[in-house]
Amino acid sequence: MDQWSGYLQLIVDGAFVTVQLTLMGCALALVMAFVAGLGRLSRFFALRAIATAYIEFFRGTSIFVQLFWAYFVLPLMGVPLSPFQAGVLALGLNVGAYGAEVVRGAIRSIPREQYEACTALNLGRWQRLRHVILPQAFVLMLPTFGNNAIELMKGTAVVSLISLSDMTFQAQVVRAQTGSTAVPFLTILVLYFLFATVLSSSIRGLERRLSRGLEGTRS
Amino acid sequence: MEWDWEFVFKILPGLGRGVLITIQATIIGTVIAMVVGLFFAILRRSTNRWISRPVGFFVDFVRGTPLLVQLYFLFYILPDIGILLPPLLAGVIGLGLHYGTYTAEVYRAGIDNVPRGQWEAAKAANLNAYQTWRHVIIPQAVPPMMPALANYFVAMFKETPLLAAITVLELMNEARSAANFYYRYLEPMTLVGVFFLVISVPSVVLLRWLEKRFGKVE
Numbered sequence: 168m169d170q171w172s173g174y175l176q177l178i179v180d181g182a183f184v185t186v187q188l189t190l191m192g193c194a195l196a197l198v199m200a201f202v203a204g205l206g207r208l209s210r211f212f213a214l215r216a217i218a219t220a221y222i223e224f225f226r227g228t229s230i231f232v233q234l235f236w237a238y239f240v241l242p243l244m245g246v247p248l249s250p251f252q253a254g255v256l257a258l259g260l261n262v263g264a265y266g267a268e269v270v271r272g273a274i275r276s277i278p279r280e281q282y283e284a285c286t287a288l289n290l291g292r293w294q295r296l297r298h299v300i301l302p303q304a305f306v307l308m309l310p311t312f313g314n315n316a317i318e319l320m321k322g323t324a325v326v327s328l329i330s331l332s333d334m335t336f337q338a339q340v341v342r343a344q345t346g347s348t349a350v351p352f353l354t355i356l357v358l359y360f361l362f363a364t365v366l367s368s369s370i371r372g373l374e375r376r377l378s379r380g381l382e383g384t385r386s
Numbered sequence: 387m388e389w390d391w392e393f394v395f396k397i398l399p400g401l402g403r404g405v406l407i408t409i410q411a412t413i414i415g416t417v418i419a420m421v422v423g424l425f426f427a428i429l430r431r432s433t434n435r436w437i438s439r440p441v442g443f444f445v446d447f448v449r450g451t452p453l454l455v456q457l458y459f460l461f462y463i464l465p466d467i468g469i470l471l472p473p474l475l476a477g478v479i480g481l482g483l484h485y486g487t488y489t490a491e492v493y494r495a496g497i498d499n500v501p502r503g504q505w506e507a508a509k510a511a512n513l514n515a516y517q518t519w520r521h522v523i524i525p526q527a528v529p530p531m532m533p534a535l536a537n538y539f540v541a542m543f544k545e546t547p548l549l550a551a552i553t554v555l556e557l558m559n560e561a562r563s564a565a566n567f568y569y570r571y572l573e574p575m576t577l578v579g580v581f582f583l584v585i586s587v588p589s590v591v592l593l594r595w596l597e598k599r600f601g602k603v604e
Binding site for chain 2: 223224226227228229231232233235236239240243317321322323324325327328335338339342348349352353355356359360363364
């Protein structure tokens, strides 16, 4: 029994790394989603082209391939990254590309009248975006952002393959030391599922909170 | 570090073998996902709560946990209970199960999108269950599912490198072993990325076409 508590500690340590990666990856993904999503809607061709290239590039390959590329090839180009940095970078950029399409779709689904009303009120482009378009569009983005966050959380498992000691890595360690497979792997599966549930319910809560006062703006 | 074409040609045959396995895994995984997803969708619609609830929970559980861990689970657990599977087979079962939970949702949405009136009309025309599905529901439900299904199969194709973790010698694993053997990472890793881009970027065009042709669910 004593022995199991030690192994449990390993898994808990790994869970911390997984949570950290998820949170930092989500932060980077959120920033990238807005930068690239707004870039795709830009007036300037160059910005649109860069944003499109970024989105297609990162959606075209999996997190796993991008992670290995970031970890093994970037150092050769003079950008040495720790496994943790490579993990956050690959996860954030990958999921950010998916998020960018969500941002673009949500902003484009805001009806024309809202834009016309802004013109009538003589708001500038930035004011229009900040006070009228984004508050409405953000609520539309949230459900899909929630799914993207869960995909990112699931994606963190691949960092174990570049020897970052996340939950999956620690489960492998426990398996190697005890010879038991079912116990460590079932434990982490349940923990991953718990994280997914927490993510989706907190996004739902946020959605309820932010859609207050928006009744009637959506048809 | 310089790009070395000579090295590229040296490792190309190995990568070619990997590509074949990658394509195989995608096709078999797709077939499994389509069939398994149908079972999940039907069982989840069951009026018996002792069937629909556990299946619903299982689907949510599989969707909420990483494919990599599920692959490890299949690969290490099955031999413990006496089922010895070749890595590729364990891999495609994992892929098929994981994406089956996604296709199940597509089937569900597609079936729910058929208006109630169609069911009622089928009943009024005195069609039995088989005729209702065969001649009324499926012809209307399936076409709008096509874009979403295709989307998940492209996603599955991109996830096949994960099979490398359970020793399947697909493209990523061939590239990794070449990289470790010659201690050159630039070319193998870049070629893997280029290969996936070359397939998945044009598939975006195909997906747009499917969406235009069949409309969109969800």
